[in-house]
Amino acid sequence: MPAAARAGVAYFAIVFALGFALGTLRVTVLIPRLGELGGVSIELPVMIAASFAICGALIKRFTVSAAYEARLVMGVVAFALLMIAEFAVSTFIFQRGANEFVANLTTLAGALGLAGQILFALMPLLRKAS
DSSP: OOOHHHHHHHHHHHHHHHHHHHHHHHHIIIHHHHHHHHHHHHHHHHHHHHHHHHHHHHHHTOOOSHHHHHHHHHHHHHHHHHHHHHHIIIIIISSSOOHHHHHHTTHHHHHHHHHHHHHHHHHHHHHHHH
């Protein structure tokens, strides 16, 4: 497996684990007090900052080439695994079907979360100049 793909798997795994932990706090602590949008609005900057740091460390650790294609592979692998995991959590933990999963993405909080996930996927390209 190419270094960029291995880095993408590691990037997904680390950020997903962090997001799962922060998501638990968001659901149990923030949402009851601030609502869904408020909870996502507080969690998102933390996740973006963590993604930036983790991505940079993994690019260095796996010696991912600065080439556009390698960075794209890293981001696409991480994003694909993230969406599969998000769907699995939605289905198996929250007992939501595919329609509910997609419908949630059309809410303001869901769209904000999706924007953060897309930024997560683009982070290897954004870190190229770093």
